[in-house]
Amino acid sequence: MMKTKLGRLALDSPITVASGTFGMEYFEIMDVFDAPILPQDKLGAYICKTITPLPKAGNPPPRIYETECGMLNSIGLPNPGLQCFLDEELPILLEKLSIPLIVSFSGGSVDEFCMMLETLEKAEGIAGYEINVSCPNVENEGIAFGADSDVLYQLVSRLAPLTNKELIVKLSPNVTDIGRMAKAAEAGGASSISLINTLWGMAIDWQTGKARIPRKVCGYSGKGVKPVALALTYQAAQAVSLPILAMGGISCWQDALEFIYAGASAVAVGTSNFTDPGAPARIYDGLLEHLKAKGSGIKDLIGTVS
Amino acid sequence: MMKTKLGRLALDSPITVASGTFGMEYFEIMDVFDAPILPQDKLGAYICKTITPLPKAGNPPPRIYETECGMLNSIGLPNPGLQCFLDEELPILLEKLSIPLIVSFSGGSVDEFCMMLETLEKAEGIAGYEINVSCPNVENEGIAFGADSDVLYQLVSRLAPLTNKELIVKLSPNVTDIGRMAKAAEAGGASSISLINTLWGMAIDWQTGKARIPRKVCGYSGKGVKPVALALTYQAAQAVSLPILAMGGISCWQDALEFIYAGASAVAVGTSNFTDPGAPARIYDGLLEHLKAKGSGIKDLIGTVS
Amino acid sequence: MIWLKTLPIVHAQRLNAQYTVLTVEDKDLAAASHPGMFCELRAPNQEGRQFKPISIYGVEGTRLSFFIKSVGFGTDALCALQDGDTLEMMGPLGNKFPVFAGKKALLVSGGVGYPPLAWLKANLPDGTTVIHLHGGASSEDIFDCDISCTMDGSEGHQGLVTDLVLPLIQEHGINLIYSCGPVGMLKKLTELSGDIPHFVSMEAYMACGVGVCHGCVIPVGDGFQRVCKEGAVFDAKLIDWRQL
Amino acid sequence: MIWLKTLPIVHAQRLNAQYTVLTVEDKDLAAASHPGMFCELRAPNQEGRQFKPISIYGVEGTRLSFFIKSVGFGTDALCALQDGDTLEMMGPLGNKFPVFAGKKALLVSGGVGYPPLAWLKANLPDGTTVIHLHGGASSEDIFDCDISCTMDGSEGHQGLVTDLVLPLIQEHGINLIYSCGPVGMLKKLTELSGDIPHFVSMEAYMACGVGVCHGCVIPVGDGFQRVCKEGAVFDAKLIDWRQL
């Protein structure tokens, strides 16, 4: 009932976790945590924090701010870099995971993206990739590739021939025409797309006139972005036949179901992990119960909004 | 203290009302309403609902849906059309208003926009125009002109020579590069810009799989869009030297102040009029008190975020 | 006059798990209210969210009451209010049921369509013959009326109210119909009512409640009309039911 | 072990308009808590919003308490809780203050920096000489300590805590400093502390509270460290104060 497909991957559950919001530090505490925070029997896949060719320290603090309807972040992709990921993190991930591992990565040029993918391809145990071309919080990596459909097409068409594994392109919501970006990813050879990464967002301390986050404009996620994420999921689904991994403000199983009706084959839980570490498990349970009562599987509902 | 300038217009207050959320029906009830709903001593200008060349009935119901952090609307610009506006509504507006009247309008082609402006120019008493190129809820008018910077430039450069009055171009947030759109409006000869119109938004009834609004994708406004509106206001302010009329989720004077710090010369209250018909007056009062305590005027704060 | 007030609840009466009657006291509002009108209500913990349209269920002296079914976050919050809590309200809004002397009137309500008709019934001109037919899903949805129907048969006739309408019209020589309830019921009733004058109180999602946003329209004639302004009471014959 | 629990409040003690002490009872949490650690707390009506990091103010038997200043929506909601209300919590989190035998320790706190140091004081090894210096804006911000300062002079010395630090170090031969408070105070204190070992409990905006989001970092050495994971207690000398 909960089985679904994301391109080349068959998933036992349509629920996954959004890159960067469910860091592998959870593995360290999963055994000491009394809530089901990495319920692998309920997750379809695990998507790691975005990695880059070289280590990155991330942006100066403060990096986060909670707004009335969500949160702002300017984390800036801190990560140990490709080599350290392969040497130190990947073995731990593979040891702990019994579900497919999807590696999120980004680079500063087409060549860097290709080098990353070629290097990752040599490692064992990776089920697929999420190409992050949509992080609003870094200068060089990311969003530059996700803002122009020609540039995106060039990138994806270089990457696609390099792998037979699942190749997800993660799109930015900060574009004029999401359908066009989705088509560029499809034409380039992506096997699925994911969306949305964070929206542009900002907050200012009215008492001082200072931006809450030093970089001023940063990424907005959580409840407040849900209607936008749902609209873009629907628009993307209308534009392409690629499967969609959707996210943006999902906090309960009813939210997840809305995205499935809009066209998502799977969904990811992001910001809600912070307000409720048990959210992915709760969403799985609720969705399963609903489907049982309804007598339908996920696959029957994908994209059937009327 | 509260005086500000919006291009060619000097305003006694930086607070205005967003087109379409403060219809002139308020004039009918302002005398019978026991809350200060059209406090002209506290508003800098009045912006009417967008009018089009011919009458429009608007979209089929349901047209609105309240989400957790704001609302969706697909009103579809119902309006009596240009002629009826001039014959019937304008005289009432001019009789009731002691503050500048800004007429919002839209059209289906550059020629239609020009015809509207030429006709409106012949009427007495209009202080300026807001060119709506950003309504997501109609097929022909609106957003088509606000999604491409070249198209926008063509339109504005045809309109600008036709008037000496304030010419505001209302931008859509659903674009890849708001700075570029703002620059196109500036290059074309606009005397100010306003933003944001509604974001793409959608909601689905999880019980039935039916879109809450029959057109499916519609416009999202209110609290949940505030961080986005603030980011885009800042980005536009960095790109151009035109004054900005900002809006998007403003519900209290602290919100208004954030937009001023981000670069707005004036702000408009939209969706909050529905949850609190006294909002514009309350926002004015709060802002004035704050400025008094601080000993600065609006003009000292515009765009000074650090 | 339209008032925006925050009033203490003088009585919150929980009828059952779903329905609550809230009563407030206000001279102005009570005097200006008539059957068919509604108020926009909000529980104080819902600040920042929209008001919810709720029919006026009755006026006694200076007291005004509302009969509310808990169906979502707005009405849940309203139904959870207790004596002494405050209620934010805007009203009275909308038009009134038109009334005529010496008629044989059939009142048909379904679910939360009950309150406006219950009050109307008590206010029809002397000499009117009235039958109030009310239906709901189960006995929990049934309140004081002349004839009741439930879907599950747990009270009154089993089935839809509309099953009983034609025989009632014939038997009692009905020459005026008032109704309020789910669209499906109203549509069917409009077909059944034929030439008999039929006034219906409509529901719609509302934002402003006072006619400015054009959010609450229904198809009437060849255009749209606002439920909050031209309605909530409409001549059923003028509504384009096919679009609903 | 990190617990995610919803516990009844056994005592909510309002100290004054700004400060409230909340006490809950839980064997597991009480046993696992040490001075310097914190919990992520949330009032039940804040569901859907983030938890707020609050230091553990003390453990007595199986009871755990938190000392909270109301400064925004999250702490306002916490401070409004009453006996019997529930508290959602996740913890204990972060590291502990390191302790050393036979030291002459100066504890310096400002504002809501008070609770972790007040508890630490009660838990230092026997034989430690301790002076707790605490400062705040006015007498409302002053609680049990050895020497107090207020900005407005309404209690204790008028001025900043840091004005008194050097004389205290000299007079008492201080050879260990613990601190918690506003960044400006901590920065100044780090300058003043010279070679004396100085451990500081830092504040930062947090999202996850358990080390996964990298949101709560401060500049330490040539990179960043997480307040929730490597901290909240840091060696003051390793922090790059210029970036703060």
Ligand SMILES: Cc1cc2nc3c(=O)[nH]c(=O)nc-3n(C[C@H](O)[C@H](O)[C@H](O)COP(=O)(O)OP(=O)(O)OC[C@H]3O[C@@H](n4cnc5c(N)ncnc54)[C@H](O)[C@@H]3O)c2cc1C
């Ligand atoms: C003029 C008028 C008079 C009314 N009188 C009463 C009354 O006396 N007593 C009473 O209990 N209710 C009455 N209603 C209905 C009431 O307004 C809705 O039940 C309420 O707005 C639902 O809000 P919510 O936040 O609780 O539910 P939501 O969470 O918004 O929605 C719950 C469910 O109800 C549906 N719904 C929500 N709002 C409406 C609406 N306005 N019309 C139709 N369906 C809706 C939604 O689609 C959803 O399935 C009246 C409505 C109108 C327009």
Ligand SMILES: Cc1cc2nc3c(=O)[nH]c(=O)nc-3n(C[C@H](O)[C@H](O)[C@H](O)COP(=O)(O)OP(=O)(O)OC[C@H]3O[C@@H](n4cnc5c(N)ncnc54)[C@H](O)[C@@H]3O)c2cc1C
């Ligand atoms: C490890 C740790 C231990 C803490 N211990 C205590 C304690 O024992 N008692 C106590 O009262 N408070 C403590 N705090 C501070 C407390 O977490 C913040 O006051 C709280 O998060 C503010 O949330 P809010 O929603 O009430 O305020 P908001 O509305 O979010 O903000 C109100 C104001 O406080 C500032 N602010 C908000 N959060 C923080 C933060 N985390 N750090 C610095 N400034 C902030 C904002 O900039 C704003 O000006 C601790 C913080 C940390 C990190």
Ligand SMILES: Cc1cc2nc3c(=O)[nH]c(=O)nc-3n(C[C@H](O)[C@H](O)[C@H](O)COP(=O)(O)O)c2cc1C
């Ligand atoms: C703290 C934080 C860190 C994030 N880091 C990443 C990241 O490393 N890579 C990435 O592709 N997306 C990242 N994102 C974006 C999320 O994966 C997700 O696309 C977005 O937050 C929308 O989903 P949500 O509203 O459920 O959080 C991050 C988001 C947050 C809030």
Ligand SMILES: Cc1cc2nc3c(=O)[nH]c(=O)nc-3n(C[C@H](O)[C@H](O)[C@H](O)COP(=O)(O)O)c2cc1C
């Ligand atoms: C019900 C409704 C009707 C609107 N009608 C118009 C319109 O006619 N013309 C226009 O330019 N914008 C229209 N807008 C957009 C608003 O003017 C405003 O740009 C937007 O709602 C964001 O501001 P807010 O979040 O404060 O509402 C409408 C918005 C709403 C909610």
Ligand code: FES
């Ligand atoms: S609710 Fe706004 S016009 Fe009726």
Ligand code: FES
């Ligand atoms: S709050 Fe997430 S890493 Fe510290």
